[in-house]
Amino acid sequence: MSLANVYSLYRTMEDENVILSFKGIVTAELLTSVLHIMEAKMDSMHETPRIRKKVFNVLVECLQNLYHHVENSSTPASREFLERKSALVLIVKENDNFIVKTGNYIDADKAQELKDRLEIINSMDKEGLKEYYQNSLNNSMVSDKGTAGLGMIDIARKSGNKLDFEFLKINNETSFFCLNVKID
Amino acid sequence: MEKLILEASAKTPEVVFDPAAGTLLLKGRSIPENSIEFYKPLNDWIDGYAASPGSQTVIEMKLEYFNTSSSKCILDLFKKLEKLNGTDVSVNWYFEEDDEDMEEAGEDYQAIIKLPFKMIEVEEI
Numbered sequence: 374m375s376l377a378n379v380y381s382l383y384r385t386m387e388d389e390n391v392i393l394s395f396k397g398i399v400t401a402e403l404l405t406s407v408l409h410i411m412e413a414k415m416d417s418m419h420e421t422p423r424i425r426k427k428v429f430n431v432l433v434e435c436l437q438n439l440y441h442h443v444e445n446s447s448t449p450a451s452r453e454f455l456e457r458k459s460a461l462v463l464i465v466k467e468n469d470n471f472i473v474k475t476g477n478y479i480d481a482d483k484a485q486e487l488k489d490r491l492e493i494i495n496s497m498d499k500e501g502l503k504e505y506y507q508n509s510l511n512n513s514m515v516s517d518k519g520t521a522g523l524g525m526i527d528i529a530r531k532s533g534n535k536l537d538f539e540f541l542k543i544n545n546e547t548s549f550f551c552l553n554v555k556i557d
Numbered sequence: 558m559e560k561l562i563l564e565a566s567a568k569t570p571e572v573v574f575d576p577a578a579g580t581l582l583l584k585g586r587s588i589p590e591n592s593i594e595f596y597k598p599l600n601d602w603i604d605g606y607a608a609s610p611g612s613q614t615v616i617e618m619k620l621e622y623f624n625t626s627s628s629k630c631i632l633d634l635f636k637k638l639e640k641l642n643g644t645d646v647s648v649n650w651y652f653e654e655d656d657e658d659m660e661e662a663g664e665d666y667q668a669i670i671k672l673p674f675k676m677i678e679v680e681e682i
Binding site: 401404405408409421422423426427429430433434437440441503506507510511523524526527530531 | 668
C-alpha cells in the first residue's frame with residue numbers, strides 16, 4: 374500500500390464516521406480488548422446507560438459469532454487460510470446512532486442457511502422475535518462451546534431495527550458475509 | 558456442604574452460593590466465549606445442594622449483561638432448581654432503571670420456567 378493509500382483509507386474511515394475498526398483474526402484476547410476499548414470510548418462520549426448496554430451487547434454477540442466462526446473451521450494453515458479466517462469489524466457513530474458492521478468469509482452452503490435464518494428474523498416484529506427467541510432458547514440443542522444459534526435473534530432484538538446484510542459471491546465455494554446492525 | 562464463591566472477572570459474574578442461607582447470587586456480567594465451562598461447577602454445586610436444601614431457596618440474579626451462550630446455561634441452571642424437592646424456590650430478577658432489555662430477559666425466563674419470579678427495578682446493580 375502506498376503512503377497516499379494509507380491516507381485515503383484513513384479519509385474513508387473518517388468520512389464514514391468510523392470510531393473503531395479491526396481487521397484480522399478474532400481471538401479471545403482481541404475480543405476482550407475491543408470490548409474494553411469500546412466501553413472506555415462510550416464512557417468518554419457520555420452515552421446513556423441504555424445505549425451503552427445495547428451497543429455492548431450487540432458487539433459481544435457479533436464478535437463472539439466471528440470468534441466461534443473461526444474456531445469451527447478446520448482448514449490447513451496457509452496464507453489463504455489465514456485470510457479466510459480474517460474478519461472486518463467497524464463501529465460507526467452517525468448522529469445519535471451506533472452501527473456495528475462486520476464482514477467475514479463464509480462457506481457457500483452455510484451462507485444459504487444463514488440467509489434463510491436472517492430473512493425469518495427480519496420478517497418478525499418485536500413480539501414475534503420475543504416468541505422466536507424463547508422457543509429457540511427452550512428447544513435448541515447447545516453445541517459443545519455453548520452457542521445455541523440465538524445470537525442473531527438477540528442482535529435483532531437488542532438493535533430494534535431490521536438486520537441489514539448481504540452475501541457477496543467470491544466463488545462457487547465461498548461468499549463474503551456483510552452485516553450492519555444499527556442501534557438507536 | 559460448602560459455600561461456592563467465585564470472584565467476578567471481566568467476562569464472568571461474581572458467584573456466591575450459600576447453602577445455610579439458601580441464597581444463590583449471580584452478579585455482574587456473564588459473557589464468556591465458553592459458558593458451559595464456567596457454569597459446570599455451578600450446576601455441580603446445585604446437584605450437591607439438592608440432597609439437603611434449606612426450606613427456602615432464593616436465586617438473586619443481579620446481571621448487568623449476559624451473552625446468548627450464557628443464556629442457555631442460565632436456563633439449564635433454572636431447570637435444575639425447578640426440580641429441587643423439599644424447598645420453596647424463587648427468583649429475584651434485578652434490572653437497572655431503563656434497562657428494558659434486561660427486564661425482557663427476565664420475562665423470557667419467566668415464560669419458560671415455572672418458578673415464582675420477582676422483578677426488581679434498581680438504580681444500579
